[in-house]
Amino acid sequence: MRIGFENILVLAHAMGRTLVMPPRRQIAHGIQSDTSGGNAVSFSDFYDIEAISAKQIGLNIITMEQFLDREGLKGYLKSNKTGHILYPPNSQSKWDNQRLQPLWDYIRNVSKIFPWDPMQGVLVFPSSGTDEQHIYSMMGDVLVEKDGRRFPHYR
Amino acid sequence: MLNSIKRTPQIPRKIRDIRPKRQLARNRESETNQLQQQDDDWWRRAETADELTHFWGDSAVNLVNRSSKTIPSKNANPSATDNISDKLHYGIFNKLKQLHGNIRHNRKKLFWGLMVIISWRTIYLLDLEKFTNAEEEQKAHESYSIPHDVRMKSIEDEISLLNEITDDMLTSTVSKSSSIGGPEKHSFENSYKHPSLPAALRHLHSPPHETDSLNSQNHRRSFLNNQIPTPYNDIFSKAHGTTAGLDCSDYGGPFGPSESAELVYWRDFPTDASFTSPFYNAQAQEATTGSIWNTKYLTFEMDVSYLFQIHFCPDLGHHVRAFIVLMCSIPLYRMRAGII
Numbered sequence: 001m002r003i004g005f006e007n008i009l010v011l012a013h014a015m016g017r018t019l020v021m022p023p024r025r026q027i028a029h030g031i032q033s034d035t036s037g038g039n040a041v042s043f044s045d046f047y048d049i050e051a052i053s054a055k056q057i058g059l060n061i062i063t064m065e066q067f068l069d070r071e072g073l074k075g076y077l078k079s080n081k082t083g084h085i086l087y088p089p090n091s092q093s094k095w096d097n098q099r100l101q102p103l104w105d106y107i108r109n110v111s112k113i114f115p116w117d118p119m120q121g122v123l124v125f126p127s128s129g130t131d132e133q134h135i136y137s138m139m140g141d142v143l144v145e146k147d148g149r150r151f152p153h154y155r
Numbered sequence: 156m157l158n159s160i161k162r163t164p165q166i167p168r169k170i171r172d173i174r175p176k177r178q179l180a181r182n183r184e185s186e187t188n189q190l191q192q193q194d195d196d197w198w199r200r201a202e203t204a205d206e207l208t209h210f211w212g213d214s215a216v217n218l219v220n221r222s223s224k225t226i227p228s229k230n231a232n233p234s235a236t237d238n239i240s241d242k243l244h245y246g247i248f249n250k251l252k253q254l255h256g257n258i259r260h261n262r263k264k265l266f267w268g269l270m271v272i273i274s275w276r277t278i279y280l281l282d283l284e285k286f287t288n289a290e291e292e293q294k295a296h297e298s299y300s301i302p303h304d305v306r307m308k309s310i311e312d313e314i315s316l317l318n319e320i321t322d323d324m325l326t327s328t329v330s331k332s333s334s335i336g337g338p339e340k341h342s343f344e345n346s347y348k349h350p351s352l353p354a355a356l357r358h359l360h361s362p363p364h365e366t367d368s369l370n371s372q373n374h375r376r377s378f379l380n381n382q383i384p385t386p387y388n389d390i391f392s393k394a395h396g397t398t399a400g401l402d403c404s405d406y407g408g409p410f411g412p413s414e415s416a417e418l419v420y421w422r423d424f425p426t427d428a429s430f431t432s433p434f435y436n437a438q439a440q441e442a443t444t445g446s447i448w449n450t451k452y453l454t455f456e457m458d459v460s461y462l463f464q465i466h467f468c469p470d471l472g473h474h475v476r477a478f479i480v481l482m483c484s485i486p487l488y489r490m491r492a493g494i495i
Binding site for chain 2: 004014017019055057067104107125126129
């Protein structure tokens with residue numbers, strides 16, 4: 001979970017997108033009850049999310065509640081299949097410590113999901129706007145084993 | 156009478172008749188000056204037969220004979236060797252003079268000839284360099300063409316060696332109460348000669364409650380300063396700040412940046428904070444609502460994956476010196492391709 005969150009931070013930073021943090025929820029492996037009596041945790045309990053968002057110029061982080069208030073409840077999100085406007089389930093923006101399956105279903109309907117098999121592809125981001133061609137040529141060099149090294153495999 | 160005819164009145168010199176002084180060797184220069192004094196007409200070239208007859212009185216006079224005539228020999232009977240040497244010297248000089256004239260005349264041919272030679276030489280050197288590079292590249296390919304199993308075996312050997320070193324250091328840490336100042340420490344220090352390890356060992360073998368706390372801090376600082384040299388150490392040393400803005404003084408310490416630096420293992424890189432992706436559009440991403448810009452978001456589902464815990468368990472077992480019972484092979488839902 002920790003390393004997954006770090007990867008998500010890097011992805012959002014590399015793609016220049018605003019990162020939407022998930023609601024608080026219960027996690028496995030015996031997180032004990034906090035002072036308020038609940039056992040739902042969030043990444044903000046372990047990381048200073050606001051400080052990260054403020055310090056990194058190219059990274060903006062908002063909560064799921066802010067995202068739903070800003071986009072979902074105002075009708076800016078449309079279905080990928082029908083193109084119709086979709087609102088959050090029950091027009092609800094606060095999902096902390098609740099069953100999140102309806103929310104994730106809604107998010108999947110209004111967002112683009114790119115299938116990615118880590119065994120079949122790699123994820124590369126250019127460091128500048130002029131490096132795209134270089135990335136394509138570099139991938140071509142890897143495929144044809146230009147420098148003599150064999151194509152990597154995981155078996 | 157004949158001599159008086161030879162010594163005709165001096166022809167007034169004209170600028171066009173003045174010829175440059177011949178360049179001779181230093182040892183011949185004094186002799187040449189002496190000859191010039193004896194023959195004032197050395198610069199005058201007789202071109203017609205009448206002039207030759209007028210000057211020399213002989214129709215068969217040539218330049219070589221002229222020189223032999225104008226140079227009065229000191230001996231009554233000049234030897235044959237002197238005449239031969241004079242002829243030889245003057246012949247070489249004449250040939251050189253003709254060669255010089257030919258060179259001046261054919262300087263274009265000479266220039267282009269040199270250009271062709273230089274071009275051939277350049278092409279030859281380029282081919283030689285290309286051939287050398289091709290050989291080096293081939294050698295590099297040979298190194299890459301090591302079988303995969305052999306490469307993996309070497310990597311595994313390196314990992315096992317690192318594990319052994321780590322194991323020994325942890326062993327010395329766990330059993331430091333029995334090995335403080337003992338012979339085991341000495342042998343361990345002698346077994347590894349890396350300059351950073353003695354400082355690390357001093358830190359590891361230090362008593363748990365050392366009276367001189369400042370001294371222990373110095374040990375730790377020396378260990379931190381004597382890190383294994385890597386290309387990144389220089390970058391770390393030049394990075395701005397050592398505590399990345401961490402201040403725990405309100406939470407019971409550590410107090411001061413020097414003490415905090417011992418806890419923080421990361422550094423603050425201002426360039427990282429100022430980096431923006433080429434896909435980042437500040438006007439779009441910082442717009443709140445009602446803007447013409449479409450803000451792009453990235454959402455993710457909070458995962459409860461256990462892969463991190465799986466690889467954490469062997470580390471934990473290793474640190475607590477416990478037997479690790481490996482579980483059965485199970486498919487990981489995030490790794491569909493295989494079973495670990």
